[in-house]
Amino acid sequence: MLHNITLLRFIDYCNTVILLYFIFTNLMYTLLMVLSLYSVSLYSKFASHQSYEEIADSPATPPVSLIVPAYNEAQSIVQTVLALMSLNYPEKEIIVVDDGSTDDTINVLVREFGLLRMDFIYRESIPAKPPLAYYFNPDRPELIVMYKENGGKSDALNVGINMVHSPYFCTVDADSIIEADALLRLMAPVLQSSTNTVASGGVVRIANGCTLSNGRITKIDLPKKWLERCQVVEYIRTFLFGRPGWNLLNATFIASGALMVLHTESVTLAGGYSSNTVTEDIEMIATLHRFLRARGWKYRMVFTTEPICWTEAPHTVRMLARQRRRWQLGLMQTVMKHNDMIVNPTYGPVGMLSMPFHAYMEAMGCLIEAAGTILVPVSFIIGIMPIWLFLLILFLAIGYGTLLSVGSVLLEETTIRRYPRMRHTLILMFYAVIENFGYKQMVTFFRAHAILQYFFGKRTWEHVVHRGLEPRVVVEDYET
Amino acid sequence: MFLEDLTGLVLWALFTVIIINVVFLIFVFFRRVKRKRYYKEKDAARIRFQPVVAELAANYITVEEAAEFLREAHAKVERDAVQELLFSAMTAENESRISQVFFVLGYVEQWSKKAFGRSRAARTIDAALQHEPPTTLAPEKSALDSYHRLRMSSVPRAVAIYNLGRLAPEFSTIFAAEALRDPASDVRRSAIAALGRNRNVSAIPLLIEELRKSIEEHSDVSIRSTKAALAFYSLADLRHFVPYLTHPNRRLRFFVVDIVRDITHKAARNTNLTKNDFAPQLYEIYLQKVVNDDFADVRARSISVIRHFHDARSTQALRALLSDENEFVRLHAVRAAADPFYIDLIPQITPLLSDRKWRVREATVRTLGTFGNAGTSQVYRYFLQSKDNYASEQIADEIQRVGFLTHVTDYHVAGGEEALMVKSVFQKMAGMKKTSLMNNMVASGYAPELRIMLMDALATAPSAELPGVLATIAKNDTTEVGAKAGSILRNIPPPGGNA
DSSP, rough: OOHHHHHHHHHHHHHHHHHHHHHHHHHHHHOOOHHHHHHHHHHHHHTTTOOOHHHHHHTOOOEEEEEEEEOTTTTTHHHHHHHTTOOOSSSEEEEEEEOSSSHHHHHHHHHTTTTTOOOOOOSSSSOOEEEEEEEEESSSTEEEEEEEOOOHHHHHHHHHHHHSSSSSSEEEEEEEEOOOHHHHHHHHHHHHHHEEEEEEEEEEEOOOTTTHHHHHHHHOOHHHOOOHHHHHHHHHHHHTTTHHHHHTOOOOOOOOTTEEEHHHHHHHHTTTTOOSSSSSSHHHHHHHHHHHHHTTOOOEEEEEEEEEEEEEEOOOOOOOHHHHHHHHHHHHHHHHHHHTTOOOOGGGIIIIIHHHHHIIIIHHHHHHHHHHHHHHHHHHHOOSHHHHHHHHIIIIIHHHHHHHHHHHHHHHTTTTTOSSSHHHHHHHHHHHHHHHHHHHHHHHHHHHHHHHHHHHHHHHOOOOOOOOSSBBBSSTTOOO | OHHHHHHHHHHHHHHHHHHHHHHHHHHHHHHHHHHHHHHHHHHHHHHHHHHHHHHHTSSOOOOHHHHHHHHOOOOOHHOOOOOOOHHHHHHHHHHHHHHHHHHHHTTTHHHHHHHHHHHHHHHHHHHHHTTTTOOOOOOOOOOHHHHHSHHHHHHHHHHHHHHHTSSHHHHHHHHHHHTTTTTOHHHHHHHHHHHHHHHHHHHHHHHHHHHHHHHOOOOOOOOHHHHHHHHOOOOEEEEGGGGGOOOSOHHHHHHHHHHHHHHHHHHHSSSOOGGGOHHHHHHHHHHTTGOOOOOHHHHHHHHHHGGGGOOOHHHHHHHHHTTOOOHHHHHHHHHHSSGGGGGGHHHHHGGGOOOOHHHHHHHHHHHHTTTTTHHHHHHHHHHHHOOHHHHHHHHHHHHHHHHGGTHHHHHHHHOOOHHHHHHHHHHHHHHHHHOHHHHHHHHTTTTTHHHHHHHHHHHTTTTTTTHHHHHHHHOOSSSSHHHHHHHHHSSOTTSOOOO
């Protein structure tokens, strides 16, 4: 009897925590939604009156180095490099770092671009496994390819930074499809800022379902599978309702490394990419905040709300689970590594707002969400949870979630509007509602699994296998 | 009772969310329909007004005649269509007349009111119509400045300034100059971009003043924005920059020199410049003062302009700067000398192959490469004589990167001393373990004599890859090249074995 009372009290306590968690997260998401609405709508209004051509033609526009770390990307690397070569930007160099691929990555590059193996000087500013071979074509001096022993994405990026000659560099995922004006869009706020802009990121979209030609999206369409459609909605919500809000608060903590411009000198002085997390892009942002705040240097990070690149989303639940576990593990590693920044006024809005939110809500909050997904219905069924509490949690966890998702699709429709047909918008609206019934909970369990793995000592990268994006994004299961 | 109420409340909240979602859906649907209708009407308006705009643009009808017809555009969609048509028809020849139409049709008044408010708008429009010279007054402090700096308030003003900035320069300069008083950086940036785009020489002092503010007063408009605007000016406008080349603030001097360099660089893309393309006063000040500036960065940037003078004085100036004490000056000087006109400077350039700064060494190899065989021979000779490992490494790096090695056939064909020199270069590179490219060349389709020579050079210091390369050639090539590969292969000691 005593045991039962203790158990009931414990469940009651858990349910209270779950309720408070959902109230707090929804308040935060609402705040971010309002800030993002403000930011995105003003940006899209002004962006239509900005001429990127002026930046492209201006001799005052600084050169940018594009670093492409590649591991077993034989299928997509040529398309990626071709897309980068045709980027609308006045002066750029492309540095491909083959991180010890076991497939034909280096050979396809050599064949396609007529590269010759050469022996170059390597000057190490950031410690990394040095390149074993360099490939270069004097007739295409904007491209240099390096081959090195496998050391992970961070190590490959550090090797690339050591070869950079430009004041800014841009990280590019080898499987991404870059928009022609992407670099101009990322560099425009950098050039317009009177403060040193150390990082500039933008919106990443899902390419599944779209048609590709010569490394460019030629027809935008939605994927056919429910899993990919839910991810499309999820990306829209994350990129339009989360990051612009944090950017407005000057508290950017997450920026996608799929395409991100960084200030070379700041990154080099901060020690480059760290190899002890699996999400090097998040870790780099935290490192830059820490390094620059500690020195009292003025800086800013910007987020462009226009799509800049398209990426291939996982096609199967198994691959999605791997991807989300990796992201969650990386987030957890980063917030734990930089935990002294949490609620630390030295780090300004990042320390006081963004870091606590990402540590307690985004990183560890999934444990509460996962527990709530099981505990709340069970408590209700066995009769220890009143119906009002059950409905309230249901409202906060699902009902309000649909509002945020539908709202993000609405924001996309009223501002950026990349999906051209009415059918697309209606499908997105539909999935914005139904992703809250099953998909979200599934992802929560993947994330919670990653946190448990972290506490049990797992630190390794789970590789996500893609089907490739050429010529049309393939939506079949990669295992078939 | 309270709990029952709470249940009802939650149900209501759920219901409200569903209703809001449905409202969102309906909104999206109607917005799509409205947009479709808007563009349909806009297309119709374009078809209707396009002939008149075309006639106005071609000067077949007067401003008054065009305005009379275009006044029929009342609805917002029609006015939007007319605005787009007029802007897209604008050229240097008709921009003044088209701008006048914007005045007559009330567009300018509408944008000015949005940008400056009612009273300032009227004053500014008068000034624009009377072609008053642009001036910037100090910004007026207002209690509403904080509000005006908010983006929700400043973006519509910035958009209005963007539109005003697209008018003919004699009008737009006044509006843009007035907008420089705005407290919001978005608006001022828009004005600065407009001033640059229109290249009105009367705006140069205003833009330089904005540059000074960015440098000295840490203005919230970036230096790059102002620099980019000034870089829009052309070579013919450069004489207006002369007074600022001796400004007491050395950072401002540096940026002005850098802007002149950008403008010159842009002009030189399409034509080979000479001193006659530059204003005499600019030519003189560059060769007398700028080149001797006490700020090294100014001296460094000055060379990129001086190189385009292409005369004895520019050669003399370059010669002096090639031995400047500052590394950046030397770097810019050696880069600037990459022009066949300066071939006489080879004796001054060559010693920089052993400069203590690697970027200077790198630039030196590239510059010598632009002089053809006369330059590359110097590189090879220096490479062979050099005992400096850093310099040798750098030269080896660059002769691969610039493509010297892949074009050695010329030397080989020339025979004699030249061919021997190339052979020595290959041998030294093999000794430095820079063999990847040579291995590649041996395995490729170069002339048999060259491949044999390369094999000999590579055999002097065999790399780990060489036996594999030679084995493949020996197996697949039945000519003398294959036989040579086989004979060298037999003489190469096995890995780890005694020589």
